[in-house]
Amino acid sequence: MALLKPRCFEFFxxxxxTCRRVTYARPMLTDLQRLAIEDGLRDLTxxxxxxxxxxxxxxxxxxxxxxxxxxxxxxxxxxxxxVLADRWDSAREDLVGIARTPAIVVKGERDHGxxxxxxxxxYELETFLAVVRAVSDERSGLAEGSRAMVAxxxxxxxxxALVAPT
Amino acid sequence: MSLSARLAIESPWIxxxxxxxxxxxxxxxxxxxxxxxxxxxxxxKACVGVLAEEEFVRxxxxxxxx
Numbered sequence: 001m002a003l004l005k006p007r008c009f010e011f012f013x014x015x016x017x018t019c020r021r022v023t024y025a026r027p028m029l030t031d032l033q034r035l036a037i038e039d040g041l042r043d044l045t046x047x048x049x050x051x052x053x054x055x056x057x058x059x060x061x062x063x064x065x066x067x068x069x070x071x072x073x074x075x076x077x078x079x080x081x082x083v084l085a086d087r088w089d090s091a092r093e094d095l096v097g098i099a100r101t102p103a104i105v106v107k108g109e110r111d112h113g114x115x116x117x118x119x120x121x122x123y124e125l126e127t128f129l130a131v132v133r134a135v136s137d138e139r140s141g142l143a144e145g146s147r148a149m150v151a152x153x154x155x156x157x158x159x160x161a162l163v164a165p166t
Numbered sequence: 167m168s169l170s171a172r173l174a175i176e177s178p179w180i181x182x183x184x185x186x187x188x189x190x191x192x193x194x195x196x197x198x199x200x201x202x203x204x205x206x207x208x209x210x211k212a213c214v215g216v217l218a219e220e221e222f223v224r225x226x227x228x229x230x231x232x
Binding site for chain 1: 168170171172173174175176177179180181182183184185186187188189190193194197199202203204205206207208209219220223224226227229230231
């Protein structure tokens with residue numbers, strides 16, 4: 001047993017050393033993405049908060065997603081980003097109003113219940129920036145006829161818009 | 167801009183998840199998605215493909231009034 005202890009210790013020290021070496025390269029955004037972000041966020045009227053719920057152990061996908069959100073927050077003083085990296089389970093996800101992680105919540109003065117699951121890049125980026133703008137303006141931009149139809153609702157509706165990456 | 171997100175901004179009764187099915191492919195299987203975008207309302211497939219605003223809103227509101 002006395003002989004085993006140092007070996008175990010050496011093993012864990014080796015594991016720690018190898019874990020430390022597992023790092024991801026910081027993802028780079030394209031000039032096109034930066035331009036789209038700059039254009040999309042120009043002259044926002046009111047503050048918008050982005051909450052990014054993510055596992056505490058990063059993956060290549062979450063790092064890319066986080067880099068995109070950080071760039072969005074950097075490009076406008078009206079956008080605040082809160083990264084909530086933690087060990088999420090379904091009970092805690094329910095508590096904060098998300099279905100799973102990673103998740104992006106877009107909220108303005110009030111929470112409209114808009115959640116993104118999956119990085120809003122590619123063509124989705126422009127759509128996402130338009131959502132940020134609409135939340136900032138607190139205006140849906142729907143036509144009068146559509147607004148009148150929506151006003152008839154008296155029960156909760158949960159929509160899931162399933163989109164594909166581009 | 168995403169019509170489902172616009173609806174969420176317009177009405178306190180509506181919440182919206184925008185889901186990339188590449189990240190959550192099991193949802194595509196669960197709802198039998200063979201075309202995108204597909205909109206699911208309260209767990210039931212409601213609209214498939216890109217619809218004009220008026221048509222989309224009519225479909226969604228109809229789900230809520232059924």
